[in-house]
Amino acid sequence: MSRQASRTPRRSLTGYIEFYNEPDWLHHIQQVISGREPRVQPEELYQWYVPYYEAANVVNAELDASARIKVGGPTLASFDNEPWIATFLDGYAADINPDKRLDFVSWHAYGFFDRDNGYRFEQYKENPSVVATQRARLYAMLKERDITEHIPAFVTETGIYPGGLVDERNNMNDWLRQAAGVASLHYWYADQPMTIPFHWTVRHGTARRKDQLVTLRGEGETTPPDTFTPYGNLMVMQSMMKDTRVSATSDSLVNGQGVYAMASKDASGASVMVWNYQTFRGGETAFEATLDMTNLPADLRDGAVRKQVFLIDSQTSNYWANPATANLQRVDDQLLDLGASYSKVLQLDPNAIHLILLEPATKDHCKDGGWRDFEFRNQGQCVRFVTTGQDSRG
Numbered sequence: 594m595s596r597q598a599s600r601t602p603r604r605s606l607t608g609y610i611e612f613y614n615e616p617d618w619l620h621h622i623q624q625v626i627s628g629r630e631p632r633v634q635p636e637e638l639y640q641w642y643v644p645y646y647e648a649a650n651v652v653n654a655e656l657d658a659s660a661r662i663k664v665g666g667p668t669l670a671s672f673d674n675e676p677w678i679a680t681f682l683d684g685y686a687a688d689i690n691p692d693k694r695l696d697f698v699s700w701h702a703y704g705f706f707d708r709d710n711g712y713r714f715e716q717y718k719e720n721p722s723v724v725a726t727q728r729a730r731l732y733a734m735l736k737e738r739d740i741t742e743h744i745p746a747f748v749t750e751t752g753i754y755p756g757g758l759v760d761e762r763n764n765m766n767d768w769l770r771q772a773a774g775v776a777s778l779h780y781w782y783a784d785q786p787m788t789i790p791f792h793w794t795v796r797h798g799t800a801r802r803k804d805q806l807v808t809l810r811g812e813g814e815t816t817p818p819d820t821f822t823p824y825g826n827l828m829v830m831q832s833m834m835k836d837t838r839v840s841a842t843s844d845s846l847v848n849g850q851g852v853y854a855m856a857s858k859d860a861s862g863a864s865v866m867v868w869n870y871q872t873f874r875g876g877e878t879a880f881e882a883t884l885d886m887t888n889l890p891a892d893l894r895d896g897a898v899r900k901q902v903f904l905i906d907s908q909t910s911n912y913w914a915n916p917a918t919a920n921l922q923r924v925d926d927q928l929l930d931l932g933a934s935y936s937k938v939l940q941l942d943p944n945a946i947h948l949i950l951l952e953p954a955t956k957d958h959c960k961d962g963g964w965r966d967f968e969f970r971n972q973g974q975c976v977r978f979v980t981t982g983q984d985s986r987g
Contacts, residue, residue, distance in 0.1 A: 611699055611749060612645045612666030617677045622670070622706050635677050639684020642666055646694040665697035668749065672727045673705035679734055686738040695740075698731065699747040702778055702790065703755035718753035718770075719872055720849035721777040728785035743787065750793040751778050754802040760873035765913035766944075771802050772823040772905060773870040773944035776831075780853055783838070792828055807912045807919065817916065826910045826921040830866060830903060830948045835859040845880055852882050852941060858890055862898075862952035869941035880941040884949065887934045897954035897979045900927050900935075906945035928954050928967045928975070930982050954979045 620632035633641065646664050653661040667681045678700070685695050702724055704716035717724060728746060735742045753774035754760075760767050775792070782790040797803040801810075805825035809816045821829065834857045841856035850872060856865045867884060871877050902925035904910060912919035931951070939947055958967070959975035968986055969975040978984050 607662055609697070610645060610649060610662055610664045611668050611747070612642050612664065613668050615668060615670040615701065616641065617667075617674045618670035618706070622674070622708075622712050626712055635680040636683070638667055638677065639681050639688070642681070642684075643688070643690075643693075646692075649694060650692055663696035664694050665744075665747070666695075666699055669700040671702070671705035672700045672724075672731075675708060678731070682734055682738050682740060686740055695744060697745045697747050699749050701750040701755075702748050702782075703750070703752055716753065716755075716758070717778065718774050719874070721774065721870070722781050722849035724778060725781040725784070727782075728788045746785075746788040748782060748788065748790040751775055751782075751790045752793060752803055753778070754800060757800055759802065765911075766873075766907070767802050768913060769823045769905070769907060769911060769944045770871075770873065772827040773868050773946060774872075775824060776827055776866070776868055776946065777849060777853060777870045779831075780855060781849075783855070817912075817919070820912060820916070820919045821910075821921065823905050823911050826905050827946060829921045830905070830946065833864065833903075833948060833950065834866060835862060835864045839863075841865060845882065851878070852880050854884075856886070860892075862950060863890060863893060864951070865949045866946065867939060867941070867949070868946040869943060871943040877943040879943060882939045882941050884937045884939055885934065886936070886949075886951070889931060889933060889935065889951070892953050893931060893951055894933050896930075897982060898929050898931050899950075899952050899954045899958060900929050900931075901925065901950040901952075902937075903948040903950075904945065906942055926966065928958065928978060930978075930984060956980065 616633060616638060621634070624631045645666070649662050649664040656662070667677070669677050672678060678698070685693065702717060704714055706712040707715055731746060732742050735744065753771055754767065760770065779790045782788050792805065794803050795805050796808045801808060804822050805828060807817055807820040807822055834855070836859040837857055839856045839858055841854040843852045843854050845852040850870055852867065852869050854865060854867045856863070858864070863886065865884065865886060867882065869880050901923055903921055904924045905921070908914045909924065910918070910920065910922045935951065937949065956976050956979055959969070959972050959979060964972045964975035967975060969978070974985055
């Protein structure tokens with residue numbers, strides 16, 4: 594009698610494989626601009642992808658069903674580089690292999706090369722709202738080719754300074770502009786279903802304006818440890834937002850520039866992020882904005898609330914203004930009794946970003962000298978306010 598050893602399905606530490614990196618730029622557009630013969634035509638790109646899904650299928654055959662690798666692409670330099678998305682999907686639709694795979698569609702979002710104007714590069718930073726229709730256009734392409742419309746879209750690089758492009762080469766305003774610009778791009782992607790924008794990158798080898806951590810490369814300079822750029826601080830702010838997005842509107846947002854607002858809530862409280870995105874050519878307009886938060890959750894209406902405000906601007910949470918306070922700074926911290934609404938006037942300098950957190954206050958906020966931070970005379974006075982709402986601070 595022979596015995597066959599049972600095989601335990603393997604697991605993979607790799608969840609996704611993204612096909613290539615900007616093949617439309619590297620192997621076609623860049624070649625045309627340089628006067629060289631392109632290495633690939635749009636209608637040929639899908640054949641480059643086929644070995645990727647075939648390899649993933651081989652590996653997945655050895656993996657537990659819950660751990661199988663997802664594969665997708667084509668990781669274009671831009672969704673709007675015509676006709677690359679369309680021809681890639683044409684190839685997928687025409688592929689008769691029953692085991693073909695396209696688990697996600699991906700591209701980058703810095704701008705696009707206008708082929709009708711000599712491949713002139715048009716950056717999204719001048720009007721981030723132009724990306725707002727990308728998912729709808731992808732839906733239409735998928736539907737036209739009888740491909741499921743429920744394929745996720747991954748925008749795996751986002752930013753306003755691709756490659757070595759800058760606005761002010763010897764001015765640190767670009768780092769703040771990058772933070773507000775990425776927030777603005779992500780705002781327009783947030784309303785697009787099954788579309789996920791990614792941050793990029795922790796440290797870039799050459800394009801420093803993409804850095805999330807401060808990186809110094811000058812002679813004699815030492816990179817400080819664990820120190821965020823303004824863009825990195827934006828990511829910290831975003832991580833502090835509550836879980837469920839709720840409605841927020843602005844009357845000072847035109848052609849992708851001006852005052853943005855995003856709000857969210859969950860069982861732990863409410864949050865609003867407000868910023869003033871201004872481009873280098875946009876006039877650098879400042880705003881005095883009134884933030885009105887209405888219909889607050891019951892646990893914020895009916896008791897004491899801790900209000901915290903965090904700020905990123907040209908002087909705050911900005912390594913290039915003050916390295917000692919480079920990481921995200923809290924600029925206001927109070928215990929309040931709000932009622933049904935909260936209003937605050939914000940001074941929004943160009944590309945300033947505010948985060949307001951409202952959370953139920955607890956007696957713990959009064960402990961360990963915390964009552965002094967909130968200007969109570971003693972701990973008992975603080976606890977009385979938190980438990981009864983009676984404010985005797987005078």
